[in-house]
Amino acid sequence: MTMAEVENTLCEAPIDHMGLADLSVTLPRAVRLQRLVGQLKARFACEAVVLLQEEGEALRPVAAVGLSREALGRAFEVAQHPRLSTILLGREVVHFEHASTLPDPYDGLVESMAGHPLPVHDCMGVSVHVDGRRWGVLTLDALRPGTFDASARAALRASLPWVAAAVRVSLLEQEVQVLRQARVTASGGEGGVGAPMPGVRTGIIGHSAALQQVLHEVDVVAQSDLPVLLMGETGTGKELFAQRVHERSARAKGPMVHVNCAALPESLAESELFGHVRGAFSGATTDRAGRFEAARGGTIFLDEVGELPLSIQAKLLRTLQNGEVQRLGADKPVKVDVRVVAATNRLLKDAVSQGVFRADLYHRLSVYPIHVPPLRERGDDVLLLAGHFLEVNRARLGLRSLRLDAGAESALLRYGWPGNVRELEHVMGRAALKLLSRGVNRRDIVTLTEDVLDLAETPGASLGLAGLASAGDAVPSSAGASAGPAMAGLRAQVEQFERGLVRQALQAAGGNWAEAARWLGIDASNLHKLAKRLGVK
Incomplete structure (x- = not known):
């Protein structure tokens, strides 16, 4: 099907059919797919709608409404999510009732009820095929049991051609862009281009x-x-x-x-x-x-x-x-x-x-x-990346659900990330393990709060060194401090400050002494000697 034929298909759709007729080729891909899930959410009066693209052995959200922001950074391994696997492998609309024992991948991720984590009570979904080839899945979730009755399932089935058409337009646009780039490259005499197929990812997550x-x-x-x-x-x-x-x-x-x-x-x-x-x-x-x-x-x-x-x-x-x-x-x-x-x-x-x-x-x-x-210059990307690492740790630790509360999200956005994405990865893994050590039930919706993130209060500066002193190694301020015998000696204060810098640099570098030494501007061997003198292990 050509681009023009797809456009005609979309424009000939009845206006009262969820307003899908405005998903024309003039819309940017991200806007079109986001508008699609928004209209589906309004039509079915549910809490969340997600369009996920199949990438290898996983499903990755490309458009979503009703989920927490960090959920868009997750890749859902099909083998670990039986509901998504069932939807992906079938061709009909699949409905999971309230009594279903299969865990829902979005438990605790649906935005509602002032941010309190609640399990999904009604779910339906369908696999999306484009030109006879499986592309991904569409899922709809509701907190009220019985939302998706027989008529709702029939309506979703009837909507599927327009969903597939919107996806097809996006794929065609990507192919056109690749061809244009190849044409420009060839005209410039650079010997052609090995352009990737649409949808290929290299593990880079973010929209900033x-x-x-x-x-x-x-x-x-x-x-x-x-x-x-x-x-x-x-x-x-x-x-x-x-x-x-x-x-x-x-x-x-x-x-x-x-x-x-x-x-x-x-x-x-x-x-x-x-x-x-x-x-x-x-x-x-x-x-x-x-x-x-x-x-x-x-x-x-x-x-x-x-x-x-x-x-x-x-x-x-x-x-x-x-x-x-x-x-x-x-x-x-x-x-x-x-x-x-x-x-x-x-x-x-x-x-x-x-x-x-x-x-x-x-x-x-x-x-x-x-x-x-x-990372500190990438805005909300920190939440998408956090979602990715949360899903990785959820699967690794065998948890039903792993999520952030509002306070934890705010803390992640405030922090300066001197260790960047690698530090964020370590923070997410450490926080999940810390909750497990406190005895949380793996079958519950596990929520990470600000206190378990263990982030420095002061965001890192541009060189990644400000705010490196942890709360336990804070440097006493001279403002308002009274001099006298009660005040710690100068050497003790200097050592306390150095100890905080060394500990936080090592934490941000994931225990890599060479990287921590570079951040601190000293030789790695000297860092080892300094840490030994300060009692930092």
């Missing part, structure tokens, strides 16, 4: 303007073969953006090789990156290809590239300039066709001025620099 701007930049530069330098704080997920560059490039069918430059010992770095021949050094009993050769025809991702020793930087520069590598101990270089994507949480310009990073290599790597925004 800051994130969407970066994703747009990534998608544009992916179609070229230019080197890309991803810059951003630790924990922002730069590896996911590198993966997206690869998947949306002409090299998508080739390998993507990940190299953590910070984990490469200087003595082995050259061999790991460029390979070696037999006899090149003690223990080299066979020829071995390096990471660059392994990435032929694809992409090599140099994570934490700022940690490379200067001796290796010179060899890397040659590879970028000439497109060739020379194995350690070999006489001749080997040609390699590799795209380089690098990432760093350091300011490489400063490293250049300090003489620890080559200026010529910096300019080669930063042909197209992209700044990955920290």
